[in-house]
Amino acid sequence: MSCSKLKLICFSPTRTTKQVLYAIAEGLQADELTVFDVTRQEGIPDDFDCSKDDLVIIGSPVYSGRLPSVMLERIASLKGNGVPVVSVVVYGNRAYEDALLELTDFAEAAGFKTVAGAAFIGEHSFSTSEIPLSVGRPDFADIDKAKSFGIKLAEKLAAKSFDTSSKLRVPGNTPYKERVAGEPMSPFSQENCELCGACARVCPTEAITVGSHITTDAEKCILCCACVKVCTPGARKMEAPRILKVSQFLADTCKERKEPEIFVS
Numbered sequence: 001m002s003c004s005k006l007k008l009i010c011f012s013p014t015r016t017t018k019q020v021l022y023a024i025a026e027g028l029q030a031d032e033l034t035v036f037d038v039t040r041q042e043g044i045p046d047d048f049d050c051s052k053d054d055l056v057i058i059g060s061p062v063y064s065g066r067l068p069s070v071m072l073e074r075i076a077s078l079k080g081n082g083v084p085v086v087s088v089v090v091y092g093n094r095a096y097e098d099a100l101l102e103l104t105d106f107a108e109a110a111g112f113k114t115v116a117g118a119a120f121i122g123e124h125s126f127s128t129s130e131i132p133l134s135v136g137r138p139d140f141a142d143i144d145k146a147k148s149f150g151i152k153l154a155e156k157l158a159a160k161s162f163d164t165s166s167k168l169r170v171p172g173n174t175p176y177k178e179r180v181a182g183e184p185m186s187p188f189s190q191e192n193c194e195l196c197g198a199c200a201r202v203c204p205t206e207a208i209t210v211g212s213h214i215t216t217d218a219e220k221c222i223l224c225c226a227c228v229k230v231c232t233p234g235a236r237k238m239e240a241p242r243i244l245k246v247s248q249f250l251a252d253t254c255k256e257r258k259e260p261e262i263f264v265s
Helices: 016-028 069-074 099-109 140-159 198-202 226-230 241-253
Strands: 005-010 032-037 054-061 084-091 113-121 208-210 214-216 261-264
Touching: 005 016, 016 054, 016 084, 016 140, 054 099, 084 099, 099 113, 113 140, 140 261, 198 208, 198 226
Parallel strands: 005 032, 005 054, 054 084, 084 113
Antiparallel strands: 113 261, 208 214
């Protein structure tokens, strides 16, 4: 089987996961590429339509060692139909913990055959100029490794040499790390906000409303900080004490550069 049709399915509020998936796709050089970006509600298709000629790559960021619940909800209707799938997670240079296993388990339960998995590094959602965290990742070296991964996948597909006789083994534990529900919080907009609406346009949960001023529904906020990243005047800030404390902890303890990890059946 060569890769005639490639489908990318991603949830990527700050675009780092999408960058990695596109780099893998570049290495694969499929005849036909379809992208389902479910970051926002309107990106969810009526039917993902996975067929036997497809290779599917599912990509997600890692939030506190797990997959975002909203992402799992948006791909819940996926039907694998025995199609080969590659699971990819992107984390902020701390640890991906159970996320890759969670995504692999999800794909298998949906009827896919997991042939490969990978964990890449992206700039942390909480990264700021004051407290930088894995800034610029994925960088050129990461992207090059993602392309090489895609080339390897293409070679394995062409040689029909994937071992699908057993489930792909990836790091992680079951039961997965418990999700801890904290006090609702969100970024806020300062007085220099220009009311351009960029923050609302990228918010994956439609938590932001633009009127005579910006309002944010903290109950809906998933702390992805996409709104902070796209705010050109720098008016959007995340200054909740708990988040600042976590950010400083990460800056102090996660300085060593992590490298992508790749698993192939």
